[in-house]
Amino acid sequence: MNDPRVRPANLAEAAEAVGKIAARGLSLRPIGAGSRGWLGRPAESEAVLIETRDLRNLEHYEPGDLTVTVEAGMAFETLAGLLEAEGQWLPVNPARSGQSTLGGLLATGATGSIRSRYGSWRDLVLGMSVVLADGSLSRSGGRVVKNVSGYDLHKLHIGALGTLGLIGSVSLRVMPLPKEQRLVLASFKDRAVALEVAMATATSQLELAAVEVLDNLSPSIGLAEGTWMAVRIAGTEADCARSAREIQEASRMAGSRRHVTLAGTECLRALRDLNELPMEGTTICRISAPPSLAIQLLKQGSLGGDRRVICDIPGGIVHVLWNGDAEPSEIIKSVDGIRAGLGRSGSAILLDAPDGVRAGIDVWGPPPPSYPLMQSIKRALDPDRIWNRGRFIGDL
């Protein structure tokens, strides 16, 4: 860990540092808490690390506006605490993200099971300040909830893995905390049945926070073996009670023998456990597809088969997990198979994988059809490719 590194104390310093380093022709790699450093390909060349940990000011928070502006080095947890004190929250739940910085989460585009209800980062970010490759600080958007003034350049940085610049600060839309939450868990013998019940639940008029199917995961969260449907409910007391009742009833009718509704602290603990599933050494493939395709592939067993799987039903996002002892060649074969099954209708990327796997497969998969356009944007904002060289798709 003796890569050269800088640790600016504020945005101006960050901009200055970037300007200087870039002028020397060096590559730069932003780093937040380091919690998601595993994402992407190995860097192409040695890079100067630029740490954002000290960029953690709360720039502006007016609860009555339901907006907040913070520097990107602030930990997700810290922000969540600030908001909670005012009865508010930022409705995203990326897995194992407590320590992660906002900048890191934005750059990796990490979201979680509740995105179909509340949106993902692109729906929550109102504006950003970004340090560009030439050391300039550039802003887009603003801090009001509705804004069509100028190009939404901030959207380009979400999920760009820091390849277009260093996210310095960000304005976000926040929400009142839901009055009540519930978690309904129902176990099924048959994965196909679980998937069907979950799809019907997700397309009902109940307004649910998340509908997931968890396969072969249960022991790690203290549930019995098998396939579980986990439905997260958020809303008024009356909404929650009715939704829970209807979902349990539907599960029972579909043959679920065990079903339970958790409320209060029990519910919160279970939600945290679900979100904090330990993943050390695990290879994670994230699949995105139209939900019906994802479900069809899951039913056929071509996504995961008997492996551990987490499927966000309305989102069509499936995480397939391999234990540390899985053979790299096996994993590569499976991922190739998944990609072939998806064709042009979906994407499958490796979020985390041992070096043996990374060496044998492109973690990003084939570039999207608009790749040439992305290259022009990269050239416009980072002509010398100083940011995170080699880690993102193609030569972006």
Next chain:
Amino acid sequence: MSPTVDPAVRSEIAGVVGARYVFDRDEEKRAYSYDASLIRARPDLVCVPGSAEEVAAVVRVAHRHRVPFVARGAGTGIAGGSIPIEGGIVIALTRLNRILEVNIPDRYAVVEPGVVNLDLTRRVENEGYCYRPDPSSQKVCTIGGNVASNAGGPHCLAYGVTSNHILGMEVVLPDGSITEIGAPHLEPGGYDLTGLFTGSEGTLGIATKIICRLSRSSEAVRTMLASYDRMEDAAAAVEAIIAAGVIPAALEMMDREIIRAVEAAVGAGYPVDAEAVLLIEIEGPRDGLNESSDVIKSLCLDQGAREFRTAQSEEERQKLWKGRKGALGAVARIKPMYYLHDGVVPRTRLLWVMKKIAATAAQHRLTIVNVFHAGDGNLHPFILFDPADADEVRRVHLAGEEILRACVECGGTLSGEHGIGIEKNEMMGWIFSEQDLETMRRVRSAIDPAGVANPKKVLPSGARCGELSRSPGSAPAGAWI
């Protein structure tokens, strides 16, 4: 100053779209010289292509000859976005009005850009779905225009603006090549080009297919009307509702003059002697509505509502909304013309800015009426005037500028949903630094190096800000800006 189009360009384009859909007589140019804003300029040529391939071929001709082109939907824009300020070719997309695919299980639809916003919802409503963004112009504006201007609408308070509902599109780039961006699923990979193109007002290319997210319609809906004797009380009620953590699906405010004009136009059932009304709608599963509506009701009454009423039937509900959606047109009953702004303020500054608007009106001896998306802090002050009165016109511009300055001053922005277009581009310097704008320019010229796509829009021309009262030479006699 506008380049006239070479006859070769005309014949090449006629070869692409057919002579029947190429227009360049004076009458026709005049018919494509306006939108719903006050800005006017004539194209040199208008064409109405019938397919994405035709659009691409027309753009290739334009690009090769370095003739500017402007995409046009229904022409209901309020910022002059589709006005060919530099002349050139108007490419009207009204014939591209097919819904190409509706996929209910995966909740998306693929449409051509000329599909009218409301037609998409109509198409899927029987199956219990809808397309959420609902600009008040939804029965006429096109989804292409909505995407380009990132349109909002009353229900954006709960459901977000257009960009939250677009998954991807097919775009004809300014050089005439066609590319696909985004995909009908959540993680298409790479940079979020869909996010960049949405709201770019036709300056980065022309959308020829759009993948729209469909949403499940709510199980139940309740619409309420609260009336007030003082504008301030209504604004305070809005702040109180948001602060209480209740986010209605829509929260709209109308002032006295608007109420009267609307009543005269559509008879929506608003109390004509109130100073302000709030139109509040909540949606969701049946069971939760009582609780939310009770909270809203008591907050409204706390702030001095003199009447609070809940629509008792779908018919009554539709009537209340008809009033709101017809408000813009009805304004012309008060005075022949209006200049409409759509600045945004943080929601806690609503009361402050309403007072500021009233003071501005008094100071400049103008009538300013308001009907707007209060829950979002998105103002719509209509500054009324008679175009024949030159001094009044001058005061209208001063007042508009002051109102927008006030929005910016308290942390807001120039436009919440109508776009920058050619109307506010010179004010971009109020909210962005030269560096910010330069970055935007860099991205734009990466995509349109020849500068042919809707030139002069969105970004300032480079001249410093503040030259509001420009008067384009191309405006016809009798017209005004």
Next chain:
Amino acid sequence: MTVEPSDFSAAKDCVSCGLCLPHCPTYREYPVEMASPRGRIELMKGLAEGELQPGPALEEHLSLCLGCRACETACPSDVRFGHLLENARAVLKDAGASGWTSSALRRLFLNQVFPRPAVLSALASSLRFYQTSMLRRWVQSLLRLMPGPVERLEALMPDFTAPWSAPPPELPAHGPERGVAAFLTGCVMPHCTGEANDATLEVLRHHGYRVLTPKDQRCCGALHLHSGYQEEARQLARANVSAFEATGADVVVTSSAGCGAALKEYGDLLSRDPEWAERSRAVESRVRDVHQVLAETDPPPPMGRIALRAVYDDPCHLLHGQGVSLEPRQLLRAVPGLELVEAKEPDWCCGSAGIYTVTHTEMSLRVLDRKMEDLLSLEPDIILTANPGCLLQLRLGVARSGSDVPVHHVMELLARASRGPDLTGPDELRRHGLTGERTR
């Protein structure tokens, strides 16, 4: 009296919001701005400002307008489109702008035929009417556009062989008299759809009206006005004003929506004529569409059962021109046994619009086809409307769609209901129609 720029002042009310666009049939079928109300208003502004000159381009774009005034109903800013259009067409006509293929034909009909009842009826009764170029051209253009046997088309032609003779100048009410109505027969209706006129008389009488039919009434002038022949229209208006004021009747009634809309604007039409302004307003104030008159009858007279599924199609000149849409429905709902179903787009024009079918056959048929798709999807036993032009156009539409649903005037159905006996269902309708024996 020529048109002045001030006649276009209504155009200033247009804020170019575009809210009228989706209601305009020509724009929906041909989505270019010049075929939209907003575009047409813009062109008229240009004409008024002197920036645009009368000529082929203006002719082309303004003549494509159906004059249905759906845009007027939709406009939140209250722009009086119909009025603007009449003035614009007058300017074009005065400027002699032509190139409009049918203008000679149009002049022939407007100047020689419609205004002269004698000529019209001579033509009609002698079947030579069918031979006139207008009809031949009409049939020919239809033939070109539609496949299918010629005989069926010929069958569509209005039946001129059954001559309709004007009713006696006075007919008593059936039963106690409620009021006195002066009846405008319309100039085309008697010859194409005489049954509708007979039925109107019968229903009015059934509702307790004594009906006066002044002999010296003339064509209402609507078609002239829509074509820019304002002076001719004024002459006809004066004739009618004096004919109807002489009757002293409580109400002036017509069952032709187009005529009604024109009569209701006589005040405007003659407003600059000192001698006639007052008188025309007085007559105008008494003009009612027959549905308005009947809907007020309280209690309604008894009616027999009519066991049919019916759809009512709003004539534009009733819906948009006179704001009458509830009354016909109210009357029909009161008929025992009748199931009234609603179209998806009841406000969509049928494409008839006077002689539009002849001058703009292609657009007219496109507009018609959309209408028919909507109406026939409801599988009605009968289609009802309230204007002679629409009646003929809808019959054409039915035949073009290969269907055989009968199309009638609302009055014909009401007459049948008031006459009795019960009509048992679609089979009976198909075998015997609505008429049966006539009573006059």
